[in-house]
Amino acid sequence: MAKFRLAYFGFVPHPMFLETCAKDPDLEVIHIPLEASTAEAIQTLSSCHGYYVMAARDELPKPLHVTDELLAKLPNLLIAASYGAGYDPIDPIACTNAGVAAVNQAGGNAEGVAEHAVGMMLACLKRMPESHAAMIAGRAQDRATMMGRELRNRTVGLVGCGNVGTRVAEICRLAFGCKVIAVDPYLDADEMKARGVTKVDMDTLLAQADVVSLHCPLTPQTRGTIDAAAFAKMKKGVIFVTTARGSIHNEDxxxxxxxxxxxxxxxxxxxxxxxxxxxxxxxxxxAVIASQHTAGVTQESRANITRIAALAFSDLAAGRMPPRIVNPEVKPRFAERYAAAFGLSLQEG
Incomplete structure (x- = not known):
């Protein structure tokens, strides 16, 4: 059987990816250097079965985003796997149309992102950004002007209750005694209850939450969800936190x-x-505390997401359907294309 060829552009998030791939003799990993031209990169990708795709949309050159246009030039591609849980540069619909599995690494960085989100909640409630700004400006004479609030027993509203949201809920509920409510169209009330969360609609969440925290992917449905109308429905003095994706909230x-x-x-x-x-x-x-999309950039999270990405490629090389496919409707055609390429029938699990 021919080796399973996969390529990545520029860099990998953690050495664990290459270390894990190196243990599988069925994988051939190809590095496309940052200085490669678009034409050179596409030529390399055109011979590959797998594409390991940067998850941050502004890091990856637009011509290398996984779109209809790029996929038309990659006749051998079977799988596009995101570096992380997010997959902004991968268009799942385009992948389905091309018979390509779009895969993310959901759950791999949940702890890092959840801790970051709760840390931001605490910093905001204790007014750390404002206190810092006041000290820099020489206006820190009266500490009472920076009177904060505590997280304990507050209502935390989560927009999205997947791997990260569930962990945020657990921390807030168990460590701080919070009531946690959430909006998630993919989970029913019983599943939410099992996660220690009360399922509500968006209007209820916005009206009741003392802290609103975003944990959903950026999709056509979520883009611009938190806009002027949504902010107006929130409690006055609400704390707003997002470790999800830019463009879900309107910055202006x-x-x-x-x-x-x-x-x-x-x-x-x-x-x-x-x-x-x-x-x-x-x-x-x-009144803003900012970070540069670093919630999941921890040693532990990066090692984990790269390891499970490498294992997804190994699964496919061994004839197993990879986990975390975000366009599951592609599976029948994907399996047909895999069988045509390798002469093997894909096995589930």
């Missing part, structure tokens, strides 16, 4: 909500453009 509308006091403080790990421009008004707002 958030800035207006912060300036009006509707949102008291915000913790932002994700941005419309990453990194955001240095003069971005939210970066300079006294």
């Amino acid at each position: 509308d958030l800035l207006a909500a912060l300036n009006s006091g509707q949102v008291a403080t915000a913790g932002l790990d994700v941005w419309e453009l990453e990194p955001p421009p240095v003069d971005h008004p939210l970066l300079h707002h006294k």
Whole structure:
């Protein structure tokens, strides 16, 4: 049987990916250097069965995003696997049309992202960004002007209750005694209850939550969900945190909500453009604590997501259907294309 060829562009998130792949003699891993031209990169990818795809959309050159246009040039491609849980540069519909499995690494960085989200909640409630700004400006004489609030016993509203949201809920509920409510169209009330969360609709969440935290993927359905109308429905003085993806919330509308006091403080790990421009008004707002999409950038999370990505490629090389396929409707055609390429029938699990 021929080797399973896969390629990645530029760099891998952690050495664990290459170390894990090296243990599988059926994998051939090809590095496309950053300085390669688009034409050179596409030529290399055209001979590959797998493409290991950068998850951050602004890191990967647009011509190498997995779209209809790129897939038309990659006749041998069977799988496009994202570096992380997010898969912004991969169009699942385009992949389905081409018979390509789109795979993410959901759950691999859940602990890192969840800890970051809760850390931002605490920093916002204790008004750390404002206190920091006041000290820098020499306005830190009266500590009472920085009176904060505690997370304990507050209502936390999660938009999305997947791997990260579930872990956030667990921390908030068990460590701080919070009531956790959530919106998630993919989970029913019983499953949410099993995760220690009460399922509600969006209007209820926005009206009741003391802290609103985003944990959903960026899709056509979620893009722009948290806009001026959504901020207006939130409690006055709400804490807003997002470690999900930029473009789910409208940055101009958030800035207006912060300036009006509707949102008291915000913790932002994700941005419309990453990194955001240095003069971005939210970066300079006294009530914002910011990070550069680093919630999942921990040694542990990076090692885990790269290991499970490598194992997904190994599964496919061995004739097993890989896990975490985000376009499951592709499976019949995907299996046919795999059988045509390798002369093997894919086995589930």
